[in-house]
Amino acid sequence: MSVTVSTTVNGDSVDFVCAPDETLLDALRGRLGLTGAKEGCGTGDCGACSVTLNGRLVCSCLVLAVEAEGQEIATVEGMAAGETLHPLQRAFIDHAALQCGICTPGILVAAKALLEKTPDPSDEEVRYWLAGNLCRCTGYDKIVRAVQAAAAEMRRA
Amino acid sequence: MRYEKPQTVAEAARLLSAEKGVARILAGGTDMLVQMKSGMVEPDLLVDIKALPGTRTIVKEAGGFRIGAGVSGAQLSEDADLKAAWPGVVEAANLIGSTQVQGRCTMVGNLCNASPAADSVPALVAAGAKVRVAGRGAGRDVAVEEIPAGPGKTKLKKGEFITSVFLPARGARCADAYLRFIPRTEMDIAVASAAVNLSLDEKGVIKDARVALGAVAPTVVLCEPAAKAIIGTRLDDAALEKLAAACSAAAKPIDDKRGSVEYRKDVVGVLAKRAARIAYTRAGGQK
Numbered sequence: 147m148s149v150t151v152s153t154t155v156n157g158d159s160v161d162f163v164c165a166p167d168e169t170l171l172d173a174l175r176g177r178l179g180l181t182g183a184k185e186g187c188g189t190g191d192c193g194a195c196s197v198t199l200n201g202r203l204v205c206s207c208l209v210l211a212v213e214a215e216g217q218e219i220a221t222v223e224g225m226a227a228g229e230t231l232h233p234l235q236r237a238f239i240d241h242a243a244l245q246c247g248i249c250t251p252g253i254l255v256a257a258k259a260l261l262e263k264t265p266d267p268s269d270e271e272v273r274y275w276l277a278g279n280l281c282r283c284t285g286y287d288k289i290v291r292a293v294q295a296a297a298a299e300m301r302r303a
Numbered sequence: 304m305r306y307e308k309p310q311t312v313a314e315a316a317r318l319l320s321a322e323k324g325v326a327r328i329l330a331g332g333t334d335m336l337v338q339m340k341s342g343m344v345e346p347d348l349l350v351d352i353k354a355l356p357g358t359r360t361i362v363k364e365a366g367g368f369r370i371g372a373g374v375s376g377a378q379l380s381e382d383a384d385l386k387a388a389w390p391g392v393v394e395a396a397n398l399i400g401s402t403q404v405q406g407r408c409t410m411v412g413n414l415c416n417a418s419p420a421a422d423s424v425p426a427l428v429a430a431g432a433k434v435r436v437a438g439r440g441a442g443r444d445v446a447v448e449e450i451p452a453g454p455g456k457t458k459l460k461k462g463e464f465i466t467s468v469f470l471p472a473r474g475a476r477c478a479d480a481y482l483r484f485i486p487r488t489e490m491d492i493a494v495a496s497a498a499v500n501l502s503l504d505e506k507g508v509i510k511d512a513r514v515a516l517g518a519v520a521p522t523v524v525l526c527e528p529a530a531k532a533i534i535g536t537r538l539d540d541a542a543l544e545k546l547a548a549a550c551s552a553a554a555k556p557i558d559d560k561r562g563s564v565e566y567r568k569d570v571v572g573v574l575a576k577r578a579a580r581i582a583y584t585r586a587g588g589q590k
Binding site for chain 1 (some may be wrong): 304305306308333336337339340341351370373400401402405406407490589
């Protein structure tokens with residue numbers, strides 16, 4: 147049995163057909179070719195699949211694709227404006243806040259959601275907010291510094 | 304598997320009772336999808352209750368709060384009135400999982416998943432919260448502590464499901480608090496937990512109290528001897544010691560890698576003392 151889903155991803159209307167028990171993560175990657183969200187654990191522990199659903203940060207591995215019907219999804223692919231990177235994306239490069247990069251899309255999406263809610267977070271707030279985004283290579287110091295640098299730049303803009 | 308998103312409670316109840324195979328409810332999905340993925344549950348029917356009227360909203364009712372079964376932890380944290388009236392319930396619900404999990408997880412899901420270590424459940428029990436159970440017949444209101452039957456099991460009958468949880472009105476000089484112990488600072492499951500809800504008279508004497516314990520028995524424990532130990536006191540040291548002793552005595556925990564029986568019994572008493580102090584201060588009591 148398959149279901150047709152009409153949803154909005156990064157501002158674009160999209161339709162796809164999926165199985166009723168397929169996750170939003172699998173639909174984004176397999177049906178829509180949006181491979182920015184990664185499957186780390188598949189059980190909501192690592193945050194590599196982070197997207198926003200109607201502006202709310204979620205793990206796309208814990209959302210069914212059918213639940214996206216009529217909703218608005220935003221992924222890391224929607225962060226840059228054409229060729230211009232989002233300040234967070236630039237700050238992650240400038241501060242070498244990534245190595246293998248698997249966790250990076252999820253962290254960027256999560257950090258963007260944080261800064262929309264809290265434009266001037268303390269380091270502690272950044273760490274708590276990102277506690278559900280696991281990084282196994284860089285460690286978290288550079289990530290926190292990159293988020294703070296981007297936050298400072300965005301406050302000046 | 305069939306996925307259904309009914310628009311009315313009656314339709315949801317009809318779908319659930321008509322299903323001959325395994326039927327499950329989907330609200331936040333943070334436990335359900337993990338269980339489906341691991342093969343622990345293979346539903347034939349999944350009923351998404353988020354389109355039912357009132358499942359996504361927090362509404363003032365009779366001076367209290369009716370919280371829909373699909374309301375996320377993040378939504379709870381953004382409701383200033385709810386936080387002011389029931390800070391312990393909101394802090395307990397907000398301890399569940401990560402920011403991402405908070406975007407979806409629900410208190411009713413936490414209750415129906417029926418983990419003995421569920422964080423929001425002791426706080427709801429201490430608060431005297433009631434859930435609205437829907438099914439084929441008329442809906443009924445049930446005290447939260449009546450729902451869990453044991454690890455992973457509830458007393459809900461086939462075709463029954465919970466549509467909302469109700470937190471009663473608050474008078475002056477009332478407050479609650481919830482504390483859990485975890486070996487990490489974040490993203491972990493309670494080794495032991497305690498919730499205290501109390502009200503004071505004008506002189507700061509505790510008039511009424513409810514104490515609930517988590518992760519120290521197959522289901523949440525509503526500990527009446529612990530409440531009795533502090534009622535009529537100003538939470539002096541002797542009352543706190545009696546409170547802790549009552550909690551330790553009521554705890555019937557398991558022994559596992561996360562904590563021994565002896566350790567859990569001791570820690571639950573310490574947590575209850577600390578939670579009681581926080582609730583007392585929040586209620587305006589002076590020590």
